[in-house]
Amino acid sequence: MKRLLLAGVLAFVPSLFAAAGGAEDTVKIGVILPYSGQFADTATQMDDGIKLYLKQHGDKLGGKNVELIRKDTGGIAPPVAKRLAQELVTRDNVDILAGFALTPNALAAADVSAEAKKFMVDMNAATAIVTTKSPYMVRVSFTVPQLNQTLGTWAEKHGLKKAYTMVTDYGPGIDAEAAFQKGFKEAGGDIVGSLRMAVQNPDFTAYVQRAKDLNPQGIFVMIPGGAQPGAFGKALAERGIDPRTIEVMGQMEIADEHALASMGDIALGIITAGHYDYNHHSKLNEEFVKAYNEDFKRNPDFFSVGGYDGMHLIDAALQKSGGKKDGESLVDAAKGLSWESPRGQISIDPQTRDVVQTVYIRKVEKVGGHLVNVEIAAVADVKDPYKAAMKQ
Amino acid sequence: MLPPVFGVLFDGLAYGMLLFLLSVGQSVTLGMMNFINLAHCSFAMLGGYVTVVLMSSYGWPFFATLPCAFIAAALVSVGFERAFFRRLYRASDLDQVLLTIGIVFISVAVAAYIFGTEQRPLQLPAYLRSSLTFMGVRFAVYRLILIGLALLITLALVLGLDYTRFGARVRAAVDNERMARGLGIDVDRTFAITFALGSGLAGLGGALAIEIIGLDPSFALTYLVYVLIVVSVGGLGSISGSFAAAIVLGISDVAGKYYIPQLGAFLIYLVMIGLLMWRPLGLIGRR
Numbered sequence: 128m129k130r131l132l133l134a135g136v137l138a139f140v141p142s143l144f145a146a147a148g149g150a151e152d153t154v155k156i157g158v159i160l161p162y163s164g165q166f167a168d169t170a171t172q173m174d175d176g177i178k179l180y181l182k183q184h185g186d187k188l189g190g191k192n193v194e195l196i197r198k199d200t201g202g203i204a205p206p207v208a209k210r211l212a213q214e215l216v217t218r219d220n221v222d223i224l225a226g227f228a229l230t231p232n233a234l235a236a237a238d239v240s241a242e243a244k245k246f247m248v249d250m251n252a253a254t255a256i257v258t259t260k261s262p263y264m265v266r267v268s269f270t271v272p273q274l275n276q277t278l279g280t281w282a283e284k285h286g287l288k289k290a291y292t293m294v295t296d297y298g299p300g301i302d303a304e305a306a307f308q309k310g311f312k313e314a315g316g317d318i319v320g321s322l323r324m325a326v327q328n329p330d331f332t333a334y335v336q337r338a339k340d341l342n343p344q345g346i347f348v349m350i351p352g353g354a355q356p357g358a359f360g361k362a363l364a365e366r367g368i369d370p371r372t373i374e375v376m377g378q379m380e381i382a383d384e385h386a387l388a389s390m391g392d393i394a395l396g397i398i399t400a401g402h403y404d405y406n407h408h409s410k411l412n413e414e415f416v417k418a419y420n421e422d423f424k425r426n427p428d429f430f431s432v433g434g435y436d437g438m439h440l441i442d443a444a445l446q447k448s449g450g451k452k453d454g455e456s457l458v459d460a461a462k463g464l465s466w467e468s469p470r471g472q473i474s475i476d477p478q479t480r481d482v483v484q485t486v487y488i489r490k491v492e493k494v495g496g497h498l499v500n501v502e503i504a505a506v507a508d509v510k511d512p513y514k515a516a517m518k519q
Numbered sequence: 520m521l522p523p524v525f526g527v528l529f530d531g532l533a534y535g536m537l538l539f540l541l542s543v544g545q546s547v548t549l550g551m552m553n554f555i556n557l558a559h560c561s562f563a564m565l566g567g568y569v570t571v572v573l574m575s576s577y578g579w580p581f582f583a584t585l586p587c588a589f590i591a592a593a594l595v596s597v598g599f600e601r602a603f604f605r606r607l608y609r610a611s612d613l614d615q616v617l618l619t620i621g622i623v624f625i626s627v628a629v630a631a632y633i634f635g636t637e638q639r640p641l642q643l644p645a646y647l648r649s650s651l652t653f654m655g656v657r658f659a660v661y662r663l664i665l666i667g668l669a670l671l672i673t674l675a676l677v678l679g680l681d682y683t684r685f686g687a688r689v690r691a692a693v694d695n696e697r698m699a700r701g702l703g704i705d706v707d708r709t710f711a712i713t714f715a716l717g718s719g720l721a722g723l724g725g726a727l728a729i730e731i732i733g734l735d736p737s738f739a740l741t742y743l744v745y746v747l748i749v750v751s752v753g754g755l756g757s758i759s760g761s762f763a764a765a766i767v768l769g770i771s772d773v774a775g776k777y778y779i780p781q782l783g784a785f786l787i788y789l790v791m792i793g794l795l796m797w798r799p800l801g802l803i804g805r806r
Contacts, residue, residue, distance in 0.1 A: 163627075163631075171637075323783070324783065325776070325783035325785075327741075330732075332530040333773045333774070333776035334780065337776075337777055353733070354734075357733050391648065425635075
């Protein structure tokens with residue numbers, strides 16, 4: 128038994144030395160995502176974005192080798208996310224925490240980032256306040272008010288005067304409701320009614336009928352991506368609402384690629400606000416979509432771009448910090464960074480550490496027999512309006 | 520012109536029939552055979568994937584895929600029944616639950632591996648997506664079809680289980696297995712066929728449901744709750760009980776969302792609690 132133990136210890140020693148020797152040239156990134164469960168597809172797309180960036184850059188970030196340690200939260204599970212973040216920091220000694228598809232998980236892990244002074248990259252979680260929870264956190268995705276307040280203002284300026292809002296009764300839904308209504312009312316529009324819908328909701332006909340009874344000029348909707356947008360579109364058709372006569376608008380999920388495939392021609396005319404769509408016209412995006420399709424046999428979505436740009440941010444920050452991996456150096460390096468993403472030019476606001484980007488207003492149209500989101504307007508350099516209002 | 524309440528009643532009825540089609544197989548396996556099969560929705564998911572793949576990759580018409588969804592789910596379930604489930608027919612509820620929930624998780628992972636984690640949309644022809652207007656109320660064609668199919672299946676099952684020799688064998692085998700064997704009934708085969716029937720119905724229900732509720736690997740877990748609610752409110756061992764429960768739950772859910780949206784999705788649980796307190800054995804419970 129003793130000999131066995133000794134052998135075990137001896138076997139372990141060289142690997143310890145190896146780890147110590149390589150530590151300077153390796154950056155360890157803990158990726159926390161809901162790889163299984165209801166949000167598995169979100170995690171798949173983000174992870175594929177991460178993989179593509181690494182592949183295109185020779186598996187190096189800022190000249191260093193990269194070690195990714197992936198952890199699965201299994202869905203909305205703040206205590207799990209916090210525990211995983213703690214384990215990553217204390218046991219695996221990661222330099223950076225990244226991923227975070229869901230706001231509750233990001234908020235929980237932010238505590239660990241703040242306490243351990245670890246750089247944290249939010250690649251999706253989009254509630255406005257997320258970045259305020261840790262001074263070492265940077266977000267590369269978007270914020271719910273950034274898209275929806277912009278949409279509200281735009282809609283009023285383009286002829287919509289009386290709108291009805293229907294949102295899912297959960298954090299992002301309530302945020303989106305407030306943001307759209309704020310933008311819309313400040314521009315002079317009138318909210319004729321609002322409705323909050325159940326989170327687990329396979330059938331929308333009752334809600335849509337309720338909206339239709341008020342005969343609004345336009346309907347703003349915010350529901351989670353996945354199965355619900357398709358079901359929502361079908362309910363619109365069954366209850367006789369045509370988005371070309373009653374404006375139907377919302378955040379990008381309601382008209383993502385799968386939602387459009389599921390809805391079919393019902394979707395024509397739906398207006399969405401988004402920061403990314405695979406149809407965005409730019410040379411960089413065309414290359415990105417092509418490379419993504421070659422590797423993963425599907426189109427990227429805004430989650431993929433979140434993962435991709437998150438890696439870009441880490442890459443650029445490591446270069447700027449001169450290879451320093453502590454939270455302080457990395458977050459300082461990240462502030463003010465600006466680069467061209469597949470979605471267009473983006474930058475990191477030095478004050479809020481949040482992403483500044485163009486918000487695209489898109490309309491579902493048929494192009495070459497396919498339903499796609501066609502950009503009809505672009506509002507450049509939008510900062511998160513929620514945090515801007517908080518400061519005043 | 521009919522008042523909007525008719526539209527709400529129709530949508531509620533159609534939603535109830537959707538719930539019924541998803542859960543009628545469960546009321547066969549759980550209700551008739553007393554076997555707690557939490558993997559029910561995994562078989563429904565299989566049926567859904569069969570339909571989606573046949574339609575998108577092979578260009579089959581929707582209705583032609585439905586029998587295939589039934590048969591595929593039935594065949595796969597017989598394999599599982601012979602290999603695992605039959606060993607647990609007389610085991611405790613907990614053993615059955617543990618085995619079948621394990622199968623649910625495996626099925627979720629397998630579906631994600633084979634079909635990917637994304638939504639697989641169903642592209643139905645336009646006539647199935649249209650709706651008829653009758654006296655100012657819109658009736659969606661697809662929902663009318665759901666209601667019709669649910670009625671047909673209920674009728675066939677009730678008649679089949681109450682009035683045929685096979686139905687008598689199933690009931691005999693469940694009530695007193697030893698006596699049934701003594702009388703020369705091939706209990707193993709009867710159970711295997713009944714189980715296949717229940718799972719086949721799950722596959723069919725899944726194939727019919729995905730147009731409305733969508734399909735991705737989490738299907739196997741997401742809709743399990745609704746299935747269990749329908750079966751328990753309906754009463755174990757009663758097809759017509761499940762039918763009645765599905766109607767009550769569907770209408771109360773849709774009406775609740777329409778008239779008191781603040782209650783949201785909670786109403787369906789309130790109704791369940793109320794009904795079960797009133798009739799602990801379910802609406803038409805036998806045991």
